[in-house]
Amino acid sequence: MGVALKRCGHCKRDLPIDNFSRNRSCTSGLSSYCRECKRKSDAKDYQLHSETRKEHVEKWRRANRDKHRAQGRIYYYRNRSRRKKRQREIERKYYQQPAVYRRKLDREGEYRARKLKTTTERISRAAVHRRSKGICHICKKWVSLRAMHVEHVVPLSRGGTHTYKNVRASHKRCNLSKGAKLMKEL
Numbered sequence: 001m002g003v004a005l006k007r008c009g010h011c012k013r014d015l016p017i018d019n020f021s022r023n024r025s026c027t028s029g030l031s032s033y034c035r036e037c038k039r040k041s042d043a044k045d046y047q048l049h050s051e052t053r054k055e056h057v058e059k060w061r062r063a064n065r066d067k068h069r070a071q072g073r074i075y076y077y078r079n080r081s082r083r084k085k086r087q088r089e090i091e092r093k094y095y096q097q098p099a100v101y102r103r104k105l106d107r108e109g110e111y112r113a114r115k116l117k118t119t120t121e122r123i124s125r126a127a128v129h130r131r132s133k134g135i136c137h138i139c140k141k142w143v144s145l146r147a148m149h150v151e152h153v154v155p156l157s158r159g160g161t162h163t164y165k166n167v168r169a170s171h172k173r174c175n176l177s178k179g180a181k182l183m184k185e186l
């Protein structure tokens, strides 16, 4: 009933004008492609130029290394509060569900071990702590369960396994200072 139609310049269909988006640069004020064709053509353009766009960005970054770095710092700084807030939320979530948090901690070494394709078993931090009576096997001092690191006697990076046989309780500090060394190399 008197609905104004317009022919799409691409699919050649006659469609009601609300099938065309506004486009100031066209004389009619409407895009010459229908919405459907416009969307497809835009997507194609985007795909087509993605490589060029990437190259362009890379080139700019190479030419303006300092500026790029400064931008990164600004971004990092501006996002500081958001980042911290997010971190706090994650921690709160975990502390509200101690079982989930414990499981997450228990599995930390496991992912790395599995990536290295070494023998891996599910390690319970609590069990490791109990077995070692809370004594760090490197400095022989007390370490709390919460602060304890699960230390690999033979480091994963040197073919050690992620099994009860190869793990001991340790301080974070002791674990990190031992790194990829064996006990006798300390």
Ligand SMILES: [Zn+2]
Binding pocket: 008, 009, 010, 011, 012, 013, 033, 034, 035, 036, 037, 038
């Ligand atoms: Zn069309």
Ligand SMILES: [Zn+2]
Binding pocket: 136, 137, 138, 139, 140, 141, 170, 171, 174
């Ligand atoms: Zn220690």
